[in-house]
Amino acid sequence: MTDTLTQHIGRTAGLHDAGTTVIVLVTITFLLAIVCMLLIFKIKEVDHEFEKTRG
């Protein structure tokens, strides 16, 4: 059994359906943008703590 994304593949590799490509790209961009934002908040937090400990 092949998965839905692999079923889109014909003779060559890749997603042939433009709609699926857009949905997948938007989803991963959204998810990774959230991860980036969380990391930026974390950087600011640890930098602030570092500044505080230095006095």
Add this chain to the structure above:
Amino acid sequence: MLEWLKDRMKLATLIGFLSKKNIPQHKHSFWYLLGGLSLFFFLIQLITGMLLMIYYSPTPNTAYESVQFIITQVPMGWLVRSLHSWSANLMVFCVLVHLFSTFFMKAYRKPRELMWLSGVLLLFLVLGFGFTGYLLPWDTTAYFATQIGTEIPRSIPVIGDFMVTLLRGGEFVAEESLKRLFALHVVILPVVTIVIVLFHLILNQIHGTSIPIGIKLKKPAIPFYPNYIYRDMLAWTIGLLALLYFALLFPIQLGIKADPYASAPIGIKPEWYFLTLYQTLRLVPPVILGLSSETVVNIGVLLVVLALLAVPFLDRKATHEQPSPIFTVVGAAGLLYMSIAIITAYL
């Protein structure tokens, strides 16, 4: 659970060790991220490579079919193959940028000579991954590009023929060549690379991060753990996003199965990171001082490699914390030549 792990693995000692290393903050700090990013793409290479190995079969009769099976039948197989190939390209790019930024910041100067040497060695290992992995799909381009590529060392005086036979396992690219390049690609190169990466990282931990000559620090250096590791993770997330975009928008295709008895297709070009060598071979006249163009280029490459390895020992001014503009100009000329060679090869 976390406390149990911390206790059993003595994580406090490791965290203490990592916190001791400080990362200087200045206007060129961004370039430090490229080393971590290279490591990230190498880890993706290892994971996707292991997944591909489950289905790949390294014989001329089955290699092409197994890759075809991976991209058409294995769930997400096409994506894993695309991620493997694109992360290889991004890894070479990051290693090259890391090497050039290290060169321009003169981070090779005392006491980091061994870090530079191991870094240069890692660049050649990474290029070795690209070369040995190229034949594995056994399609027409892969076959003939490897046939041409493995012919280049032949003109090296004394050891040329031996090196070609060593790579091919015979006179032509055939079953033995595929087995040898496969063994190099999946066992020998990864093991050697992991050992040298560890050596490189340990040295980095011991000596810390270099500050470019003449830079006055306005901000205090931050600890590697936890402050810098989050910056590294941010760079890795952005790198992952770029990789997914490349893999999804430009998936790696499979050509027609290789026919060793057919004639080589016209206009075969190597991967972009070998285009400087390819263009140089095309530029050099067929015979110079009685030597063939291949011999001249091979000697030239050998001299460039030796010069690259000797940089920390040749640049005496940088050793004494003085600017060395000659080395900067030579490095910039090298970068410009590489860029022009790559761009013109695609025109």
